[in-house]
Amino acid sequence: MSRTTRHVASKVAIITGASRGIGRDTVLRLAARGVRTIFTYRSNRAEADAVVALTTDAGAPAIALQLDTSVTGSFDSFVARVREALDTMDADRFDFLVNNAGISSAASFIEGSEDELDTQFAVHFKAVFLLSQKLLPLMRDGGRIVNLSSGLARFAFPNRAVYGPIKAAVEALTRYMALELGPRRIAVNVVAPGAIATDFSGGMVRDNPQVNKAVADHTALGRAGLPQDVGPVIAALLSDDFGWVNAQRIEVAGGIHI
Numbered sequence: 001m002s003r004t005t006r007h008v009a010s011k012v013a014i015i016t017g018a019s020r021g022i023g024r025d026t027v028l029r030l031a032a033r034g035v036r037t038i039f040t041y042r043s044n045r046a047e048a049d050a051v052v053a054l055t056t057d058a059g060a061p062a063i064a065l066q067l068d069t070s071v072t073g074s075f076d077s078f079v080a081r082v083r084e085a086l087d088t089m090d091a092d093r094f095d096f097l098v099n100n101a102g103i104s105s106a107a108s109f110i111e112g113s114e115d116e117l118d119t120q121f122a123v124h125f126k127a128v129f130l131l132s133q134k135l136l137p138l139m140r141d142g143g144r145i146v147n148l149s150s151g152l153a154r155f156a157f158p159n160r161a162v163y164g165p166i167k168a169a170v171e172a173l174t175r176y177m178a179l180e181l182g183p184r185r186i187a188v189n190v191v192a193p194g195a196i197a198t199d200f201s202g203g204m205v206r207d208n209p210q211v212n213k214a215v216a217d218h219t220a221l222g223r224a225g226l227p228q229d230v231g232p233v234i235a236a237l238l239s240d241d242f243g244w245v246n247a248q249r250i251e252v253a254g255g256i257h258i
Contacts, residue, residue, distance in 0.1 A: 010060065012094040013238065014082065014135065015039040016069055016127075017101025019047040021198035022148070025231030026098060027051055031060040033235060038085045038094070040067035040078075040101065063088065069101045069127035070119065075134050082138060093140040096238045099128040099147045109161035116162050124166045129173060142185040144238050147174050149192040149249065155257040167192070171249055178247035187246040189237055194253025196225040220255025229254070 013030055017023045018039035027037045028051070037055065041048040041064055048064035055062040063085045067078050086092060103123050107116045128147055149171050152164035171190050178188040195215040197206035204211050205224050215224040230252045236242055237250070 011035050011096065012086065012089060012091050013037045013096035013098065014094050015098040015100055016067065016131070017042070018098075019044055019051055019064070022193060022196065022227045022230045022234075023098070023100040024051055025227040026100070026234045027062055028054055028058070029231045029235035030096075030238070031055040031058040031062065033239070034060050035096070035235075035238070036060045036089055037062040038065060038082060038089075039063075040065050040069070042066070042068050042101070067101075069131065070103075070122045072122070072126060072130050075131055078131075079134050079138070082135065086138070093138055094135075095140050095143045097132060097135060097139065097143070097145045098234060098238075099132065099145070101127065102148065105163040106159045107162040108159045112162045120162050120166050124163075125169050125173065128170060132177065136181075139186065145177065145181075145186060145188040146234050146237050147171075147177075147188070147190045149174075149190045151192055151194040151251055151253045151256055153192060154251065174249070175247045182246075187243070189245060189248050189250065191230065191234055191237065192249055192251040192253070193230045194219065194225050194251070194256040196227060196230065198227055215256070218257055219253070220258055223254065225252070225254055 013035050015023050015026055015037055018027045019041035023039065027039050030037055039062055052062050052064050065081050065085065086094060101123065105116060105120050132145065147170050150164065150167040152160045153168035153171055174188050174190040181188060195205045205215055212224050216222055233250065233252050
């Protein structure tokens with residue numbers, strides 16, 4: 001089988017922050033569709049290896065690469081490692097990029113510090129901007145990018161005065177990316193999850209019954225979200241079925257705060 005034929009038969013995605021939660025579910029959903037993934041993890045190699053094992057069982061093996069997206073100086077070496085991973089997959093380009101990596105913030109406007117602003121900006125905006133930029137030469141024309149935002153970019157919630165506005169900036173960036181990448185037929189959309197029961201924010205929604213109930217009480221569909229509510233949406237956006245959807249914000253939140 002030629003390399004060109006393999007490109008057509010099996011597409012490749014890059015997903016940041018995918019050893020657990022929404023990213024993990026997205027990797028597994030793509031594997032079920034025959035899409036191979038290069039995904040990143042920050043520190044927990046065991047979790048990453050577990051995801052790789054599941055994708056191997058599904059017949060679309062993934063490759064896990066360590067990356068701290070807050071360290072932008074590491075992006076050039078990361079791109080070099082991506083090239084090596086693509087070569088291992090017998091590919092010279094990738095098709096999809098999902099900018100999922102993120103960290104929580106409980107900072108209010110009154111108490112938010114410059115350090116908190118810098119950290120959140122580095123991970124959620126600067127990394128999305130610069131890493132996408134550096135990966136573009138390796139991306140196939142006609143590919144697709146999904147950035148991750150949050151319901152908190154639409155509605156206000158206590159102690160999210162740093163996190164929410166920076167996610168809103170990601171939504172604006174998505175539209176500019178879609179505009180400028182249009183000549184390469186690369187579509188760029190943003191998915192905004194609601195409150196999801198993962199270990200994000202210290203597992204607050206998942207592990208605190210009071211918080212979980214409060215979320216459910218303010219959600220039209222009557223419960224907090226799960227990673228498996230979001231992963232299929234991201235995977236679908238990367239498919240040909242959504243090829244004419246571009247520069248759109250899709251909130252996956254069960255109707256929270258409507």
